[in-house]
Amino acid sequence: MIDQSxxxxxxxxxxxxxxPDDALRYAVGVGAHELAFATENSTGVDQQALPTLALALTHWTEPAQVFGDVDESLVLHAGQSLELHRPLPVAGTVEVTRQVTDIFDKGSGALVLSRVDAVHADTGQPAFTARSSVFLRGEGGFGGERGPSAPRWQPPDSPPDVVLRFTTSPTQALLYRLSGDRNPLHSDPVYAAKGGFARPILHGLCTYGITCRLLITELLGGGAHRVSTVDARMSAPVLPGEELLVSAWQLADGAVFRTCTAAGAVVLDAGRLTSR
Known part of the structure; x- marks a missing residue:
C-alpha cells in the first residue's frame, strides 16, 4: 500500500x-553520434553536455524514492518536465532535494507527482528543476482525490515541420542504465515479465533523452546550451530495437513534438521544448 506520509x-x-566522462557515457546511452556530445577531443569541437543529463543525475547516490509497500515492477514513469535555469556544464557538482508534491487516486492506480531541485554547490545558484509523475498500477482505490484531468493533447493541424528518425539499438537500455538508472524492468527478463512485459522495455527517460537530442541537433543547430525547458507525457513503452519517429512543429521559442514508434504507437505526447 502506498505510504501517504x-x-x-x-x-x-x-x-x-x-x-566529462559521465556526460559522454550519458550521450552514448541516448544514441548520440554528434561529436560535440559523444567526444571530448575532436578537432575544433567543444564538448557539450546534453541538458537531459540533469535527469540522470537524479538517479545517482541518493536513496531510491520509496512509495511504501508497493510492487516496484508495476511502477511506470508517466510524465517528465525539466527546466534548466542555466546551461548544464560538462562537469560540476550540485546539491539536490526531492519532494513528493501530490498523490492522486486514479482508481486503477495511484499517480505520484514529485519535484527535484538542484543548485550549484560552489555558488548556490539554481541549476535545474525536474518535475515527474509515476503511475503505481494497482495502488488506487484508497479514497484520495482524483486530481485534475489534463485535456487530451492534439498536435497542430498542419503537417509537422520536421520528422526525425532514430532506430534504437537492441542494447540501448543496457547502455542507458550505465548512467545510473538500474531499474531491472529495463534489463531483467524475469522482472519485466512480472510487470506484464514480454521483455525488458526501454527507460522512458532514454526515449525522452533521444528525442531531446534529435531536436537540439535539427532545430537548435546542435546548441545544447539553448535549451530552457523540455516537457512530455510518457504514454507507451518502447522496446529496445524499435525505430522512433519524432514529429515537431516549430515555434518562435522552440517546438511542440510527439514521438511515435514506426509501428504507430505514441510513446511521448504533449511534448514542448523551449529555447533561449
Missing part, C-alpha cells in the same frame, strides 16, 4: 558530482 516531505540535500 511521504507527501510534502523534503528529502536531502544530496551532493551529486559528474565528470
Amino acid at each position: 511521504i507527501l510534502g516531505v523534503v528529502e536531502g540535500p544530496w551532493r551529486k558530482s559528474w565528470t
